[in-house]
Each structure stands twice: as C-alpha cells, then as structure tokens.
Amino acid sequence: MNRFTPSFLASTLLVVMGNHAARADQQVVDQISRFGVKYAVTDNHAAQHGVDCAALGADWASCNRATITLTNPGEAVTSNDWAIYMSNVHQTLKVEDERFRMVHIVGDLTRLEPTDKFTGFAAHESVEIPIVNEYWQLFITDIMPRWYVTSGEAQPKMITSTDTEDLTAFVAPFGTQWKRTVEDKNVLMTATSRFEKNSDLSLLTPASLRGQIVPTPIQAQVFAEDADLSAGIKLDLSGLPDAQAEAIRQRFRLLGIKEQPNGYPIIARINAGALxxxxxxxxxxxxTIGKAKADVTGYDRSGxxxxxxxILSLLPASGEGKIATLAVTDAPRFAYRGAFLDVARNFHSKAAVLRMLDQMAAWKMNKFHFHLxxxxxxxxxxxxxxxLTGVGARRCHDLSEQHCLLPQLGSGPFSNNNGSGFFSRADYIEIVKYAAARNIEVIPEVDMPAHARAAVVSMEARYHRLMEKGDASAASEYRLVDPTDSSNTTSVQLYDRTSYLNPCLDSSLRFTDKVISEIQAMHLAAGQPLKTWHFGGDEAxxxxxxxxxxxxxxxxxxxxLRTMDEEDKPWAKSLACQKLISEGKVSDLAHLPSSFALKVSKLVKAHGIDSMQAWQDGLKDAKDAGAFSTAQVRVNFWDTLYWGGFDTANDWANKGYQVVLSNPDYLYMDFPSEVNPLERGYYWGTRFTDERKMFSFAPNNLPQNAETSVDRDGNTFSAKSDKAWLGAYGISAQLWSETVRTDSNMEYMIFPRLFTAAERGWHRASWEQDYQAGKEYVGGETRYVDSQALLTDWQRFANLLGQRELAKLDLAGVSYRLPVPGARIVNGVLEANLALPGLTIEYSLDEGKSWQRYDNGSRPNVSGKVSVRSVSPDGKRVSRVEAL
Structure with a gap:
C-alpha cells in the first residue's frame, strides 16, 4: 500500500504550513516583546484644549491625553497580526492615530491592535500613538505594568521594558500634569513645600517622651524611677490562655527581652471588680509598673x-530594658477598632497577613476585616x-476564561505573581488562630451581589464542566447567572454583567449558604466560632x-454623552428578576441588592452568626436595621465627609445600624501619602492621606473635620448636621489593593499610617469636641478646634513614631513607608526636616553616588545639585530620593 496518498500529502502540507505560521507568529511576539515603551501623560485638562470629552462620552466630560511611544530596537515588523494587551484603569476613548485602535476587553484589560492603515514598524523606528482617556492620570500608579504581546497561536510574551514594579522605567515624569483641574488648590509636595509643611514640628527630647504609651491611655501617672527589664523578665500570665500568652512572649523576644527565672516579675490577672x-x-x-515588679489587672482576657x-509599648527596639515606673488606668474608646485588607484585587501572602496581625495586636486593634x-x-x-480557586484565584491569558480569569491590574499573562494566589483551608485556619491569639476577630467578606465576577466566572466554568458530563442538575446547583440576562451594564471597574451574581436565583442563595457553611467550618476548626459575616454589597x-x-x-x-437607551441597570433583562418584580416580591431593580441582603441575613442567622456587616450602599433600600434577621447589623460607612458624609452618617446610626466609620478621605490607606505623582495609590476621594491627617480625624464629631482638612481639590468646606448623632460603633482603616501588587507595596501603604487609626480608635483626644446638632464648622473661618492642642498632641505622637516605633517595625521585617525629607537651601546652607522626627536624614552632592548624614545642629554648606533621603533606624532601607 502506498502511504503517500493525496489525502496524506494534503494533511502533511497543512501541518507544515501550520508549524510555519506558528513560528512566524512567535517571531512577531518575540520581536515586539523587545520594544521599548514610554508612556507620557500630556494633558490632564484635555477638554480645555480642544478635545470634545463630552462627545467621547467621558464622565463629567473629563478626559486626558497621553502618548504611547513604541520603539523597535531591531528589524522591521511587517505583520499586522499582533496585539498588545495592557491594563487601562481609565478607559481609552479615542486613538488619535488611524493606524491603531484600542479595544476594551473587560475590566481594565485593553488591547492595542493595528487597523488596515497599519504599514508596519520600521527597523529602529519610534512610533508615537496619542490617546485620549477618561478622567485624569495624576499619580504614576494610574499606569499599570506588564504589557504583553500576542499573535495568532503564539505564546504570549511580556514586553520586557514594562515588566517591572519601578514604573519610572517606562512612565515619563509628570512635570506640570499633576492637577485634576486648573483650579486645583492642592500643594505639590516638593522638597521645599514639604519642608514648609513640617516646619512646625521639632525633635523632642527622650525625657519628654518617657513613659509614653501608644495608643494613648485614659489616665497615666509617670514616676521618677525606672524599672529595669534588661536582665530578663519572669512572666506570670495565668490570666491569659496559652496562645495569647505565647503571643506576648513572642513580642518580648522580638524586642530583645528574655524570660529568666530571676527576671523582673510581670503578673497578669483578671479581676473586674478591682477596677x-x-x-x-x-x-x-x-x-502598675514599679521598680520591683509590674502588675496588670484586666477587666477580662482582652484587658x-x-x-x-x-508594657511592650514602652520598650525600645534596642533591647534596652529600662522603662518608666507608672500607674495607668485604661480602656478602649470603641468596641470596633479595625483594619481592612483586600487580597482579592491582588493577593498578599500569609506571611504578610501574619505580620499585619502582629502590628494590629501591638496597637490594640481587634477586628481584621478580610476582603477575600x-x-x-x-x-x-x-x-x-x-x-473557585482553580479558576477564580488565577489570572492568565485565556480568552475563554475556562482555566483562569483574564489578566487585570498589571498582572500580565502568567500566573506567577500576586495577581494569582489563594489561601488553602489550612492557611485560613492558621490565620484565624493566629488572630485569635492576638485578641483579633477575623471578619471574612465575600462581596456580593456586585464585585462578584471571580465567583461568577468560576461557577460558569463549573457549569460547563458538569454539563459536558451530562449532569445538568449538578451544573445548575450553584450557577450565578441567569442565561436570559442580556443586560448591558458597566461596573465601576469597567466590567460587564459578569461582575454581578444574579440575586433572583435560588442557586445564588445556595452558593452563598455553601460558602458561609465552609468558612464557618474553618473558624470552628480554628477554635474560633464565626461571629460576623460581611456581605459586601457595594456598588451594584x-x-x-x-x-x-x-x-x-x-x-x-x-x-x-451616551446613547442611554443602550444602557441597562444590572439584571434589567433577567427574566428571573422580572418575575420577582412582577409578582411584587421586590419593588424594582434598585431594591434587588438590599432584598438579597435581607435573604442572606436569614442564612447568616440560621448558621447561628449574630452579626452581619456590609458596605452601607448594599443596605440602603432596607427600611432599617430591624428588617434584617441578625441581632446586629453593622455598616462600613464610606461616604467622603466633604460630599456630605458628615451628615449622612447620622442617618445610618438613627436607623439602628452599628456604624463603623471607614471614610475614604481619612481612612483609605490605598490613597497616596502626599500630593506627588511618584506616590502610589488611587485618589478619587482625596489627593492624599498621611499620618498627620489621619491623626487629626475626629470620628465622633464628623463636622469638626471641616476645620482640619480640605476637599479633594484642596478647597476648604463647611459642615454641620441638624440630626441626632448616636455615636460611632467603631473605626476601620482600609487598604484596597488595585495598585498594590506586592507584599512590600502593601506594607508601604499600610505602615505607619495604620497606627494613627489605632490611636483614634482607642483614645479620644482633648482637642476633639462633642458633637452638637446644628453647629457649623467652616474651614478657614471658624476656630472651634484648639489647633495648638492638636499640634502638641501630634508632635508627641510623631516623635514616638520616629524615635521609637519605626525601629520596632524594622525588627519585625515590615517594609513601611519612610517619609521623604523636606529640604531647602538658604544662603548656601542646607536645612532639612521630617514629618516623623527622629529618623536619620542623609544628603548627597553627587547625584546619589555617595551620601552623608545630615546633622541639624551643624547644617552643612552645599552647592550644586543636592539630594536628600531618610534612612530606617536599622540602616537597611531608605526613602524615595528628593532632589532640590
């Protein structure tokens, strides 16, 4: 038999041709992956310079212009079968070059591809591609890294020049493009303006900080003598369970204090009646800390x-064990003193979570809100x-999304970075145990019905897998979408209807019940019953x-300008939801999220969980807290103050909700620390939030904050409310992780800002005024707040951070943010200062080739180019360098 038949020859030819095409595609990918990329923001006020942002459909007719420059370092690329994928958090509305177009995929994933006008990239050519984006680009983290190339069936490949967390490698300096509007009154933080901002602070003497505990206690009497712990301690911790006692021992060891049989006695007991x-x-x-021993008497274990x-707060990081003798009476201000961590947008490791819990415990924070x-x-x-983890915890370039989610937020086409990852059952149990040993409750959040795309896509992958096996009943058991729903809707993060699980399906409730059951089982396995379920509920x-x-x-x-008859509310075209509305079970589409929250509260109650928590907008259409099945209902209140939050917070408290203040303009740690484009973070609620601003927050008199802060554009505002204010249940500081791709990024954003939130959650300062209905505070005009008392209090706290607490973070291996120095040159003399006095400042006269220690007592004479930076107490890390 002759095996060289025509059909065999034809199939062989197809294989050869296919292999040749694949090699050609891969060659194109390889070539473009070596391109240089430069991204430059060219005009943040494009509407004022000839661009019709309104006609392009930009929100509030606001758009910006930018230029992408692609540089081909090698031979010509003539193929038009290629695409460059990138993360655009601000949607591109127009490409001002007919050779290219931008195609929005989903979320922030966008594809740059050639049109039929494209003629190739010539050898060694640089091509500038002007684009118009919605909104503004004011901070460098608006531009995401890890752009990648695809072509045909080739393997995708990262563009090397963008594969970095150092965004300055491919993002041009912003120059004057740092204002949101022409009238923006924010102050750009340069060396000089930062020096002026810090100029009312000074370095306090060690004697003036002696005996200072953080967070600040209610009453403290400091005595003249010292207690010496440097030879070791003898701990009697019978008032604590073993796990909490071990956590205390670990902290003493971290600070260089060892247990010794004849050490300084520390005795801890519970005796509520003695307080x-x-x-x-x-x-x-x-x-009570005496020269011979220390006694702790607690109201309960947490006390x-x-x-x-x-006691641990008083200790320095040096291992020096001398602390002031004193007598303290103390108790927390709020029952809820929380920190929120988003590990969904970008994953953060178990080790980083445990380090965070250590710091929360040291600062007496007791609620860990875990956005999973x-x-x-x-x-x-x-x-x-x-x-859920096989698909929903991974990102990769799979346009079918049957194996992973599509790349987002600069994660690139592969699953080998913090865009991917999850906690195993054992990991989660360990985290809950670790938190409990530090007197911290873990509050898991499974966000729904919006912000649910990872669950939706995962359950669709499950549906298809089981349908292929012919098991239609099992396939539909946890399906989260109504196949009849063709609604055209866009979420805040630019996702389509797959961002929302359908609240009208019984399968959505079954899914929710299943997830609650399994997470509750993990808490029980950790020996810590689940006390609070966080529903999410925001932005549906x-x-x-x-x-x-x-x-x-x-x-x-x-x-x-948009064609509004093409836009739908979520679930508008779902027959399941239309049925509920037509039957009168839900009044309209807008009430679906709150209606679903009420149903979920019944599940939470059925599981024996007493508290349900949510972001306030998820519950806004419920009558009041009494409409829910759980004994308590908490809301994370996240209205910005200057947009009316000083008044609307009262509405929630007066409806019976326990209000956990989570205001973005004071308590979002994913916002930049200062107004400088090189800082990391989103900024929709404020242009900056630093330690000093967070410290000045008055949580139980929200109108007061109008005297101590400004709005997003740097303008003063006025605030008053005529309503009764029943008081906050607590305070929570948030880190959302859109721009936070690594553990070191995470810690840079959280610390030391978190400590100021801990201070406000534990201690009411003397300069905080009582809330008074009808009292108006006007920024720049009224003077009700004792500004000198606030400054004195902040100076004390800032010095404690700079002189004592940051060194403890060094010991714990935490990659906190070091403040950038302020500096100026007066008559050839360098003057420098810091927001957190006590840290070392260094300066360079040769553009960073060598550094010298700055001594404020003998200010150096300088000339030419001068750079400054701060240095961590252990000398291992430095701040961002600022040039004068």
Whole structure:
C-alpha cells in the first residue's frame, strides 16, 4: 500500500504550513516583546484644549491625553497580526492615530491592535500613538505594568521594558500634569513645600517622651524611677490562655527581652471588680509598673492582653530594658477598632497577613476585616467548589476564561505573581488562630451581589464542566447567572454583567449558604466560632447611568454623552428578576441588592452568626436595621465627609445600624501619602492621606473635620448636621489593593499610617469636641478646634513614631513607608526636616553616588545639585530620593 496518498500529502502540507505560521507568529511576539515603551501623560485638562470629552462620552466630560511611544530596537515588523494587551484603569476613548485602535476587553484589560492603515514598524523606528482617556492620570500608579504581546497561536510574551514594579522605567515624569483641574488648590509636595509643611514640628527630647504609651491611655501617672527589664523578665500570665500568652512572649523576644527565672516579675490577672469605673469595660485594665515588679489587672482576657501590650509599648527596639515606673488606668474608646485588607484585587501572602496581625495586636486593634473575594480574584479554598480557586484565584491569558480569569491590574499573562494566589483551608485556619491569639476577630467578606465576577466566572466554568458530563442538575446547583440576562451594564471597574451574581436565583442563595457553611467550618476548626459575616454589597450599579452622563438626544452641559437607551441597570433583562418584580416580591431593580441582603441575613442567622456587616450602599433600600434577621447589623460607612458624609452618617446610626466609620478621605490607606505623582495609590476621594491627617480625624464629631482638612481639590468646606448623632460603633482603616501588587507595596501603604487609626480608635483626644446638632464648622473661618492642642498632641505622637516605633517595625521585617525629607537651601546652607522626627536624614552632592548624614545642629554648606533621603533606624532601607 502506498502511504503517500493525496489525502496524506494534503494533511502533511497543512501541518507544515501550520508549524510555519506558528513560528512566524512567535517571531512577531518575540520581536515586539523587545520594544521599548514610554508612556507620557500630556494633558490632564484635555477638554480645555480642544478635545470634545463630552462627545467621547467621558464622565463629567473629563478626559486626558497621553502618548504611547513604541520603539523597535531591531528589524522591521511587517505583520499586522499582533496585539498588545495592557491594563487601562481609565478607559481609552479615542486613538488619535488611524493606524491603531484600542479595544476594551473587560475590566481594565485593553488591547492595542493595528487597523488596515497599519504599514508596519520600521527597523529602529519610534512610533508615537496619542490617546485620549477618561478622567485624569495624576499619580504614576494610574499606569499599570506588564504589557504583553500576542499573535495568532503564539505564546504570549511580556514586553520586557514594562515588566517591572519601578514604573519610572517606562512612565515619563509628570512635570506640570499633576492637577485634576486648573483650579486645583492642592500643594505639590516638593522638597521645599514639604519642608514648609513640617516646619512646625521639632525633635523632642527622650525625657519628654518617657513613659509614653501608644495608643494613648485614659489616665497615666509617670514616676521618677525606672524599672529595669534588661536582665530578663519572669512572666506570670495565668490570666491569659496559652496562645495569647505565647503571643506576648513572642513580642518580648522580638524586642530583645528574655524570660529568666530571676527576671523582673510581670503578673497578669483578671479581676473586674478591682477596677475603676473608667476601666470597667471589655478591654479595660489597670497597669502598675514599679521598680520591683509590674502588675496588670484586666477587666477580662482582652484587658489583660492590652495591659501587657502597654508594657511592650514602652520598650525600645534596642533591647534596652529600662522603662518608666507608672500607674495607668485604661480602656478602649470603641468596641470596633479595625483594619481592612483586600487580597482579592491582588493577593498578599500569609506571611504578610501574619505580620499585619502582629502590628494590629501591638496597637490594640481587634477586628481584621478580610476582603477575600472581588471581581479580580477569589482567595480562599472552599471544599466542594474547586473552580473557585482553580479558576477564580488565577489570572492568565485565556480568552475563554475556562482555566483562569483574564489578566487585570498589571498582572500580565502568567500566573506567577500576586495577581494569582489563594489561601488553602489550612492557611485560613492558621490565620484565624493566629488572630485569635492576638485578641483579633477575623471578619471574612465575600462581596456580593456586585464585585462578584471571580465567583461568577468560576461557577460558569463549573457549569460547563458538569454539563459536558451530562449532569445538568449538578451544573445548575450553584450557577450565578441567569442565561436570559442580556443586560448591558458597566461596573465601576469597567466590567460587564459578569461582575454581578444574579440575586433572583435560588442557586445564588445556595452558593452563598455553601460558602458561609465552609468558612464557618474553618473558624470552628480554628477554635474560633464565626461571629460576623460581611456581605459586601457595594456598588451594584451601572456607572454609565450616573449623574456624570446624559443622553445624546437630551444633552446636559458638562456631562459625557451616551446613547442611554443602550444602557441597562444590572439584571434589567433577567427574566428571573422580572418575575420577582412582577409578582411584587421586590419593588424594582434598585431594591434587588438590599432584598438579597435581607435573604442572606436569614442564612447568616440560621448558621447561628449574630452579626452581619456590609458596605452601607448594599443596605440602603432596607427600611432599617430591624428588617434584617441578625441581632446586629453593622455598616462600613464610606461616604467622603466633604460630599456630605458628615451628615449622612447620622442617618445610618438613627436607623439602628452599628456604624463603623471607614471614610475614604481619612481612612483609605490605598490613597497616596502626599500630593506627588511618584506616590502610589488611587485618589478619587482625596489627593492624599498621611499620618498627620489621619491623626487629626475626629470620628465622633464628623463636622469638626471641616476645620482640619480640605476637599479633594484642596478647597476648604463647611459642615454641620441638624440630626441626632448616636455615636460611632467603631473605626476601620482600609487598604484596597488595585495598585498594590506586592507584599512590600502593601506594607508601604499600610505602615505607619495604620497606627494613627489605632490611636483614634482607642483614645479620644482633648482637642476633639462633642458633637452638637446644628453647629457649623467652616474651614478657614471658624476656630472651634484648639489647633495648638492638636499640634502638641501630634508632635508627641510623631516623635514616638520616629524615635521609637519605626525601629520596632524594622525588627519585625515590615517594609513601611519612610517619609521623604523636606529640604531647602538658604544662603548656601542646607536645612532639612521630617514629618516623623527622629529618623536619620542623609544628603548627597553627587547625584546619589555617595551620601552623608545630615546633622541639624551643624547644617552643612552645599552647592550644586543636592539630594536628600531618610534612612530606617536599622540602616537597611531608605526613602524615595528628593532632589532640590
């Protein structure tokens, strides 16, 4: 038999041709992956310079211009079968070069590809591609790294020049492009302006900081003698369970204090009846440090734990064990003193989470709000639903999304970075145990019905897998989408309807019940029953139906023009939801999120969990807290103050909700630390939040903050409320992780800012005024707040951070943010200062080739180019360098 038949020859030819095409595609990818990339923001006020942002459909008719420059370092690329994928958090509305177009995929994933006008990249050619984006680009982290190339069936490849966390490698300096509007009154932080801002601070003497505990206690009497712990301590911690006692021992060891049989005695007991009224609440304690021994008397276990943390607070990081003798009566201000960590947008390791819990415990914070799921990732293993982590915890270039989620937020096409990752069941149990040993409750958040895309896509992958096996019943058991729903909707993060699980499906409730059951089981396995379920609930809306847009047929000046009959509210075309509405079970589409929250509260109650928590907008259409099934309902209140939050917070408290203040303009740690484009973070709520601003927050008199801060554009504002204010239940500081791709990024954003939130959550300062209905505070005009008392208090706290607490972070291996020095040159003499006095400042006269220590007592004469930086107490890390 002749095997060289025509059909055999034809198939062989196809294989050869296919292999040749694949090699050609890969060659194109390889070539473009070596391109140089430069991204430059050229005009953040494009509407004022000839660009019709309204016609392009930009929110509030606001858009910016930027230029992408691609440089081909090698031979010509003539193929037009290629695409460059990138993360654009601000959607590109127009490409001002007919050779290219931008195609929005989903979320921030965007594809740059050639049009039929494209003629190739010539050898060694640089091509400038002007684009127009929605909104502004004011900080360098608006531009995401890890652009990648695809072509045909080739393997995708990262563009090397963008594969970095040093965004300055491919993002041009912003220059004058740092203002949101022409009238923006924020102050750009340069060496000179930073020096002026810090000029009211001074370095305090060690004697003036002696005996200072953080967070600040209610009452403290400091005595003249010292207690010496340097020869070791003898701990009697019978007032604590073994795990908490070990956590205390670990902290002493970290600070260089060892246990010795004949060491300084520290005795800890529970005796609620022995305490003054001020300390007679959960977490209250009395601490007496004498020359011969220390006694801690706690109202309960948490009081004992916090009293011991106060001893630890007094210790320096040096291992020097001398501390002031004193007597303290203390108790927490709020029952809820929280920190929120988003591991969904970008994953953060178990080790980083444990380091964070250590610091929370040291600063007497007691609630860890764990944001485990969102559109971009599902981060906890759920028994019986392997797709949640097999698909939902991974990102890669799979356009079908049957194996992973599409890349987002600069994660690139592969799963080998913090865009991917999850906590196994054992990991999660360990975290809960570790937190409990530090008197911290873990509050898991599974966000729904919006921000649910990782769950939706994962359950669709499960559906298809089981349908292929012919098991239609099992396939539909946890399906989260109604296949009849063709609604055209856009989420805040630019996702389509796959961002929302369908609240009208029984399968959505089954899924929720399953997840609650499995997470509750993990808490029980950790010996810590699940006390609070966080529903999420935020932003279940179509952003294109917001006030910043109007219909092209009925245009409103100053808005982006859209064809509104093409836009839908979430679930508008779902037959399942239409049925609920037609039957009168839900009044309208807008009430679906709150209606779903009420149903979930029944599940939470059925599981024996007493508290449900949510972001406030997820519950806004419920009558009040009494409409829910759980005994308590908490809201994370996240209205910005200058947009009316000083008033709307009262509405929630007066409806019976426990209000946890989580205001973005004071308590979002994912916002930049200062107004400088080189800082990291989003900025929709404020242009900066530093330690000093967070420290000045008055949580129980929100109108007061109008005197001590400005709005997003640097303008003063006025605030008053005529309503009764029942008081906050607590305070929470948040880190959302869109721009936070690594553990070191995470710690840079959190620390030391978190400590100021801990201070405000524990201690009411003397300069905080009582809330008074009808009292108006006007920024720049009224003078109700004692500004000198605030400054004195801040100076004390800032010096404690700079002279004592940051060194403890060094010991713990925490990559906190070092403040950039302020500096100026006067008559040839260098003057420099810091927001946190006590750290070392260095200066360079040769553009960073060598550095010298700055001594404020003998200021150096300098000339030419001068650079400054601060140095960590252990000398291992430095701040961003600032040139004068």
């Amino acid at each position: 003054d009224k001020a300390a007679s609440v959960s977490g209250g304690y009395r601490l 004992v734990f916090y009293g011991l943390q106060s 799921t969102d559109d971009e990732g599902w981060r906890v293993e759920i028994a019986g639903l392997p797709e 809306k179509n952003i294109r139906l917001g006030a910043g847009y109007s219909d092209r047929a009925k245009p409103v000046t100053g808005t982006g």
